[in-house]
Amino acid sequence: SEPNEYVKAADGIQYGSVTDLLSFVNRVSNMQSAALKHTSEEVGVLLNKKYMIMKNGRYQINMDVLLFPWKLTYKNRGSGLIPKGSFGKVHLAQDAVSRKRMACKLISMENFNAADVEFQARFHHENIAELYGVLLYDHSIHLFMEAGEGGSVLEKLESCGPMREFEIIWVTKQVLRGLEYLHSHNIIHHDIKPSNIVLMSDKAVLVDFGLSVQMTEEIYIPRDLRGTEMYMSPELVLCRGHNTKADIYSLGSTIIHMQTGSPPWVRRYPRTAYPSYLYIIHKQAPPLEDIAEDCSLTMRSFLKRAMERNPAQRSSASELLKEEAINPPREDQ
Numbered sequence: 001s002e003p004n005e006y007v008k009a010a011d012g013i014q015y016g017s018v019t020d021l022l023s024f025v026n027r028v029s030n031m032q033s034a035a036l037k038h039t040s041e042e043v044g045v046l047l048n049k050k051y052m053i054m055k056n057g058r059y060q061i062n063m064d065v066l067l068f069p070w071k072l073t074y075k076n077r078g079s080g081l082i083p084k085g086s087f088g089k090v091h092l093a094q095d096a097v098s099r100k101r102m103a104c105k106l107i108s109m110e111n112f113n114a115a116d117v118e119f120q121a122r123f124h125h126e127n128i129a130e131l132y133g134v135l136l137y138d139h140s141i142h143l144f145m146e147a148g149e150g151g152s153v154l155e156k157l158e159s160c161g162p163m164r165e166f167e168i169i170w171v172t173k174q175v176l177r178g179l180e181y182l183h184s185h186n187i188i189h190h191d192i193k194p195s196n197i198v199l200m201s202d203k204a205v206l207v208d209f210g211l212s213v214q215m216t217e218e219i220y221i222p223r224d225l226r227g228t229e230m231y232m233s234p235e236l237v238l239c240r241g242h243n244t245k246a247d248i249y250s251l252g253s254t255i256i257h258m259q260t261g262s263p264p265w266v267r268r269y270p271r272t273a274y275p276s277y278l279y280i281i282h283k284q285a286p287p288l289e290d291i292a293e294d295c296s297l298t299m300r301s302f303l304k305r306a307m308e309r310n311p312a313q314r315s316s317a318s319e320l321l322k323e324e325a326i327n328p329p330r331e332d333q
């Protein structure tokens, strides 16, 4: 398409609805990157007038909103740019007027797909990182989202080691509430793992919906393998169709990682000797051997239900939310 057609299609920055944002995102993700070289100004759609405050009809990066390398909550490591998400670097952003601190994920045009935005724009829940707006600037999509300033569970594990059971219970309940909501809309996240759970002072939220799908049938037949190997369920690895229960198994793997400081399998099958875990996950019984030795009996039974090999017998998020393991009697706390 002609560059001038592109400029017409996106008239600078506007406050808009989710529908406006999704049509902007779909237009841009269908654009050839060549058509973009003619856009010197930011273009995009802002959903949140309270946090993202435009000035003179514009919303300029490093003027109206400042981007910073993220100061890790723990000892600062590396560039301060937090680990790449599925396809993007995440910065800390702060609106110059509202002073609201946000996460800003930069995705190159080549790697951008509408799914990254679609689910966060259309579905709202307190345990899903809220989307505040989308800008295209300097060949990158800038996603402005709710920021988990406590960092991700992975950063916490790498900095502070294995988590105590009461901390694991707190994170697990929030993740299950987010999954219960997503699964009620037939959405499979497809990448539940410690780096995709971020922490705030009062809650934990799920991030990175770049691999998410919304099922139209009872079962989702994948065209490709989606997710991160060590957290994948046996039925997903088999590639003969799976459903939302795949996320529940990944949560079980995530809990084992939170308890021990390592994902399942890797201690028994070192990464140096095993480039891939797919065959192990397919052949072996679920990794209950990797459960922490000091794991409580109730949490052990929770994990058995969450990592049941047969997805039909595996508990759902709603069922697990009622488990005693995550609803300990008061005197235990």
Ligand SMILES: Nc1nnc(-c2c[nH]c3ncc(-c4c[nH]c5ccccc45)cc23)o1
Pocket: 070, 071, 072, 073, 082, 083, 084, 085, 086, 090, 103, 105, 129, 145, 146, 147, 148, 149, 150, 151, 152, 155, 195, 198, 207, 208, 209
């Ligand atoms: N892949 C991805 N897609 N969306 C996000 C995201 C949305 N809001 C966020 N808030 C915090 C962090 C974050 C991750 N690791 C961290 C380490 C230190 C501090 C913060 C973080 C990431 C996000 O991440």
